Amino acid sequence: xxxxxxxxxxxxxxxxxxxxxxxxxxxxxxxxxxxxxxxxxxxxxxxxxxxxxxxxxxxxxxxxxxxxxxxxxxxxxxxxxxxxxxxxxxxxxxxxxxxxxxxxxxxxxxxxxxxxxxxxxxxxxxxxxxxxxxxxxxxxxxxxxxxxxxxxxxxxxxxxxxxxxxxxxxxxxxxxxxxxxxxxxxxxxxxxxxxxxxxxxxxxxxxxxxxxxxxxxxxxxxxxxxxxxxxxxxxxxxxxxxxxxxxxxxxxx
Amino acid sequence: xxxxxxxxxxxxxxxxxxxxxxxxxxxxxxxxxxxxxxxxxxxxxxxxxxxxxxxxxxxxxxxxxxxxxxxxxxxxxxxxxxxxxxxxxxxxxxxxxxxxxxxxxxxxxxxxxxxxxxxxxxxxxxxxxxxxxxxxxxxxxxxxxxxxxxxxxxxxxxxxxxxxxxxxxxxxxxxxxxxxxxxxxxxxxxxxxxxxxxxxxxxxxxxxxxxxxxxxxxxxxxxxxxxxxxxxxxxxxxxxxxxxxxxxxxxxxxxxxxxxxxxxxxxxxxxxxxxxxxxxxxxxxxxxxxxxxxxxxxxxxxxxxxxxxxxxxxxxxxxxxxxx
Numbered sequence: 001x002x003x004x005x006x007x008x009x010x011x012x013x014x015x016x017x018x019x020x021x022x023x024x025x026x027x028x029x030x031x032x033x034x035x036x037x038x039x040x041x042x043x044x045x046x047x048x049x050x051x052x053x054x055x056x057x058x059x060x061x062x063x064x065x066x067x068x069x070x071x072x073x074x075x076x077x078x079x080x081x082x083x084x085x086x087x088x089x090x091x092x093x094x095x096x097x098x099x100x101x102x103x104x105x106x107x108x109x110x111x112x113x114x115x116x117x118x119x120x121x122x123x124x125x126x127x128x129x130x131x132x133x134x135x136x137x138x139x140x141x142x143x144x145x146x147x148x149x150x151x152x153x154x155x156x157x158x159x160x161x162x163x164x165x166x167x168x169x170x171x172x173x174x175x176x177x178x179x180x181x182x183x184x185x186x187x188x189x190x191x192x193x194x195x196x197x198x199x200x201x202x203x204x205x206x207x208x209x210x211x212x213x214x215x216x217x218x219x220x221x222x223x224x225x226x227x228x229x230x231x232x233x234x235x236x237x238x239x240x241x242x243x244x245x246x247x248x249x250x251x252x253x
Numbered sequence: 254x255x256x257x258x259x260x261x262x263x264x265x266x267x268x269x270x271x272x273x274x275x276x277x278x279x280x281x282x283x284x285x286x287x288x289x290x291x292x293x294x295x296x297x298x299x300x301x302x303x304x305x306x307x308x309x310x311x312x313x314x315x316x317x318x319x320x321x322x323x324x325x326x327x328x329x330x331x332x333x334x335x336x337x338x339x340x341x342x343x344x345x346x347x348x349x350x351x352x353x354x355x356x357x358x359x360x361x362x363x364x365x366x367x368x369x370x371x372x373x374x375x376x377x378x379x380x381x382x383x384x385x386x387x388x389x390x391x392x393x394x395x396x397x398x399x400x401x402x403x404x405x406x407x408x409x410x411x412x413x414x415x416x417x418x419x420x421x422x423x424x425x426x427x428x429x430x431x432x433x434x435x436x437x438x439x440x441x442x443x444x445x446x447x448x449x450x451x452x453x454x455x456x457x458x459x460x461x462x463x464x465x466x467x468x469x470x471x472x473x474x475x476x477x478x479x480x481x482x483x484x485x486x487x488x489x490x491x492x493x494x495x496x497x498x499x500x501x502x503x504x505x506x507x508x509x510x511x512x513x514x515x516x517x518x519x520x521x522x523x524x525x526x527x528x529x530x531x532x533x534x535x536x537x538x539x540x541x542x543x544x545x546x547x548x549x550x551x552x553x554x555x556x557x558x559x560x561x562x563x564x565x566x567x568x569x570x571x572x573x574x575x576x577x
Contacts, residue, residue, distance in 0.1 A: 217335045221334060
């Protein structure tokens with residue numbers, strides 16, 4: 001019975017009151033029987049099982065995630081409506097109609113540059129807004145290149161990013177590698193370089209040969225602002241099984 | 254004792270011949286794949302996976318006396334679309350209220366038709382015919398393109414057994430994980446695509462038009478006079494094109510395109526105008542990696558759908574050479 005309830009909790013199928021109760025149990029560390037701290041581990045296990053079934057498993061599973069989340073929670077106030085850091089940047093761009101001069105946001109980037117540069121950067125905005133970026137060898141940042149002109153300062157970003165993580169932990173199912181990445185130190189490009197990099201990326205895309213003729217164009221129109229993001233940046237590929245690969249390598253010798 | 258050698262010989266021969274058959278058959282499939290869109294009218298729906306997101310798009314492709322014409326549009330969110338015809342690419346982005354017209358750059362149709370191209374590709378990749386599969390309800394051949402080193406990505410292609418159309422294509426990183434995927438969910442070959450289906454849904458009248466064709470600031474640098482050289486690039490890569498880009502408000506950018514036949518890498522060199530414009534380090538967007546460095550007061554930025562180590566290697570070998 002309790003197992004079913006827990007399963008429903010993982011699948012987000014509980015009523016609000018049941019959900020709250022389960023959360024408080026999970027956060028207090030007591031099991032259903034109230035005798036040990038197995039609940040956190042159980043929560044972790046269920047998620048690993050569910051991810052395995054859905055083939056969403058990352059290369060490494062962090063078995064201590066729950067504990068780390070708990071210790072973060074203890075040190076932070078609960079903020080029910082944190083500012084969405086990325087939202088203003090995206091909206092600025094969408095509201096970017098030529099007549100929209102009353103926007104309180106900073107000047108949109110494509111008004112700042114001319115000619116070819118405009119074309120290129122608009123194109124890349126289509127691709128880049130809200131993509132996760134990495135700078136300086138592996139330091140993750142959620143700063144999307146194209147949206148940076150309206151990004152908050154580094155300090156603001158650091159301040160907002162922690163509450164975001166906490167919100168995510170309250171919605172247990174949302175705890176993924178990517179949300180934990182939000183809490184890492186933020187690294188952004190030199191502001192002047194954003195436009196330049198956008199242009200380079202758009203320009204390069206025209207030369208991105210590829211076996212698939214349609215791919216460069218799918219890249220260009222591929223971005224939609226509100227599409228849900230999957231948990232992990234890579235899909236595991238069942239088709240490329242190890243046996244198939246080793247077989248092919250042997251054959252090649 | 255002699256008998257042992259004979260046995261060994263018998264064991265080796267079938268494996269070797271099977272391998273070359275597989276590779277030959279793989280190239281045959283790739284040729285079919287490039288030929289198919291030049292003769293077939295088709296329409297379909299495909300998904301595009303990148304950066305943990307899935308997009309759905311519709312495509313209409315037609316072949317007429319004026320050549321191929323293709324319209325691609327997004328089925329979700331705002332109706333972004335691209336119309337490709339002859340040498341022209343028109344890109345409509347309703348949420349930015351803008352239309353862009355560009356030159357159609359890539360014509361890869363001859364890639365697998367020329368023997369020398371195939372030989373060059375073989376130095377960097379293995380081409381292997383995989384197991385038959387099924388995509389969008391259709392039988393397909395699969396071709397694995399395996400890089401011979403870690404300087405480039407692998408690919409897996411699903412080619413329609415019946416028509417030769419590319420039904421699915423995956424870009425695979427060093428760990429054989431899919432970092433980008435296109436996959437048809439439904440596709441049909443038809444006699445004719447009605448003209449109205451190849452026209453954009455928006456007139457674009459109220460949109461801002463950006464026309465790269467009208468911009469004469471970009472010119473090919475065919476004589477190849479440049480002081481910038483890429484000293485070291487992974488085996489199989491060679492420099493294919495060199496451009497000088499100049500827009501009146503901006504400094505001139507030198508652009509060198511490198512390619513190994515499948516993967517391409519762009520090297521951009523631009524004089525550093527201000528102190529804070531420096532970009533040193535790595536960045537990425539989906540399958541595209543970026544590495545920046547500074548050489549002789551110039552910002553060097555390398556961009557390509559290749560692993561991080563490749564853009565880094567290329568960037569760190571860019572040099573300024575006097576009196577070339």
